[in-house]
Amino acid sequence: MTNTPLLILGAAFSSEERARLEAAHSASFSAAPDAVSELSEATRATIKAIAFKGHTPLNAATMDLLPNLGLIANYGVGYDAINVTDASARGIKVTNTPDVLNDDVADIAVGMMIAQSRNMVAGDAWVRSGTWAGGENLPLNRKMSGSSVGIVGLGRIGRDIADRLAAFKMDIHYHARSEKETPNWTYHADVVSLATAVDYLVIALVGGKETEKYVSAEAIAALGPRGVVINISRGSTIDEDALIKALADGTIAGAGLDVFNDEPKIDERFYDLKTAILQPHQGSGTVETRRAMAELQLANVSAHLAGKDLLTPVN
Ligand code: 8YV
Helix, strand or coil, X not given: CCCCCEEEECCCCCHHHHHHHHHXXXXXXXXXXXXXHHCCHHHHHHCCEEEECCCCCECHHHHCCCCCCCEEEECCCCCCCECHHHHHHCCCEEECCCCCCHHHHHHHHHHHHHHHHCCHHHHHHHHHCCCXXXXXXXXXXXXXXXXXXXXXXXXXXXXXXXXXXXXXXXEEEEECCCCCCCCCCEEECCHHHHHHHCCEEEECCCCCHHHCCCECHHHHHHHCCCCEEEECCCHHHECHHHHHHHHHHCCCCEEEECCCCCCCCCCHHHHHCCCEXXXXXXXXXXXXXXXXXXXXHXXXXXXXXXXXXXCCECC
């Protein structure tokens, strides 16, 4: 039997992240929830906390293999891969890593808006290919500052995006479950009304069943031919088929997407969509922020194993 109070769960952990967790606590490792059954029964009985990273569903079947599990500490603010209902029913706490990634995710949202509007990916190719040197100028593109934006989901990240866009002199609209206290931003009770009112629609929702296809085909159509969809949340929050069709048919102007269904093997139709900027789910992907996320995850694990209060519980 190996006495390991911590289970490091997920092939997504870097070797450095794994080493830091292992330096703090005696740990076992499984690459995915399906692989936990390969640990011996005696070892599984010693596990009190999981440090989880990744997007593979983690539910009752895995939890029931770990009779002394008291905590699942997620690496990430979004914990839609973890079945929190299953966890709560077993008295298992779940934590996430909120706030530390807000800046980076908001930055990538704004970055994709500018890159999409100003055609920066094509601009880079224009220079490198010698087209510019040959005397041809990049076709004029589109001004973003001063236009209108609709934020879907005015949580911590949505608000940081709106704050940034306010500095771009944009007219800010938003949709959330309820009206919030804001500077002078316009509230919309539904997404279709929001999409009708704006040029850019930025999705900053939480993932999971409740927000599946929250941005519907109707909302995408309501954006119209100047509409640009930006998604930094989860691929599941928008009707992806309808989005691909709208981009292919040119019924909206474009998109900036950091998240997709079935990452990283995304729908291959995306590869041919010239008006979309595609990013490999790198919203929180800076050295600084990933380090802060790892530290917060470890702090939750350490608190649980020491019998102290959790820092960022979600249930
Ligand atoms: C991922 C994210 O957690 O925090 C989130 O919700 O989507 C990301 O930061 C990260 O890719 C690790 O899986």
